[in-house]
Amino acid sequence: GAGVSQSPSNKVTEKGKDVELRCDPISGHTALYWYRQSLGQGLEFLIYFQGNSAPDKSGLPSDRFSAERTGGSVSTLTIQRTQQEDSAVYLCASRPSWGAGNTIYFGEGSWLTVV
Amino acid sequence: AQSVAQPEDQVNVAEGNPLTVKCTYSVSGNPYLFWYVQYPNRGLQFLLKYITGDNLVKGSYGFEAEFNKSQTSFHLKKPSALVSDSALYFCAVRDRDNFNKFYFGSGTKLNVKP
Numbered sequence: 380g381a382g383v384s385q386s387p388s389n390k391v392t393e394k395g396k397d398v399e400l401r402c403d404p405i406s407g408h409t410a411l412y413w414y415r416q417s418l419g420q421g422l423e424f425l426i427y428f429q430g431n432s433a434p435d436k437s438g439l440p441s442d443r444f445s446a447e448r449t450g451g452s453v454s455t456l457t458i459q460r461t462q463q464e465d466s467a468v469y470l471c472a473s474r475p476s477w478g479a480g481n482t483i484y485f486g487e488g489s490w491l492t493v494v
Numbered sequence: 495a496q497s498v499a500q501p502e503d504q505v506n507v508a509e510g511n512p513l514t515v516k517c518t519y520s521v522s523g524n525p526y527l528f529w530y531v532q533y534p535n536r537g538l539q540f541l542l543k544y545i546t547g548d549n550l551v552k553g554s555y556g557f558e559a560e561f562n563k564s565q566t567s568f569h570l571k572k573p574s575a576l577v578s579d580s581a582l583y584f585c586a587v588r589d590r591d592n593f594n595k596f597y598f599g600s601g602t603k604l605n606v607k608p
Contacts, residue, residue, distance in 0.1 A: 383537075385537075410594065412596075414598075419582075419603075420600075420601070421584070421598060421599065421600040421601050422538075422584065422598040424596075427594055427595075429594065434594070435594060435595075470537055470538065472538075482528065482540050482543060483540075483596060484540060485530070485537040485538040485539070486537050487536060487537040488536075488537045490535075
């Protein structure tokens with residue numbers, strides 16, 4: 380696609396429920412990132428994929444968080460047993476593997492509210 | 495360790511005046527540096543990057559940034575601010591040792607008043 384696509388754009392869920400957030404990267408981009416941004420704050424790295432593998436998942440805040448990527452394309456971030464502190468914007472980004480200094484491009488984000 | 499700092503949480507400037515948003519970095523070797531802008535309720539948009547070559551980099555929407563190796567800075571500038579430039583700005587550095595890592599600053603909120 381033309382840009383990084385994320386869905387849902389907005390999600391309100393009850394505490395304790397599971398949520399899935401989807402990211403469709405730019406076509407041909409092999410690297411994919413998930414970040415979290417709390418209201419008006421900076422970016423918190425969650426996980427990085429190269430192809431379907433995740434060589435760096437150091438930013439996942441707890442074992443309630445998991446992510447997978449299939450076919451070297453779409454990625455899903457799953458949050459189990461959501462808590463109110465999980466409320467944030469979840470940003471996905473992708474970049475091509477070639478080219479020194481290549482840029483990561485972000486989607487519009489999935490706004491998660493846990494009530 | 496690689497890192498980037500944005501020392502100002504907020505910058506206020508009058509429309510038509512020049513603006514500067516500051517960024518300093520700490521990396522080993524030569525850095526790859528980036529600026530992104532985030533408008534309210536939107537994702538981050540790429541503005542410009544420094545890889546090598548000219549220290550003055552020009553980007554989108556009339557923005558430019560100057561790489562200063564001796565001061566380890568990469569300040570974002572625009573000669574004449576617009577109200578529509580009001581947004582959150584993020585500086586980022588890419589780790590040359592670990593190519594996959596991008597480190598983002600904490601962000602600077604730019605307010606341009608009419």
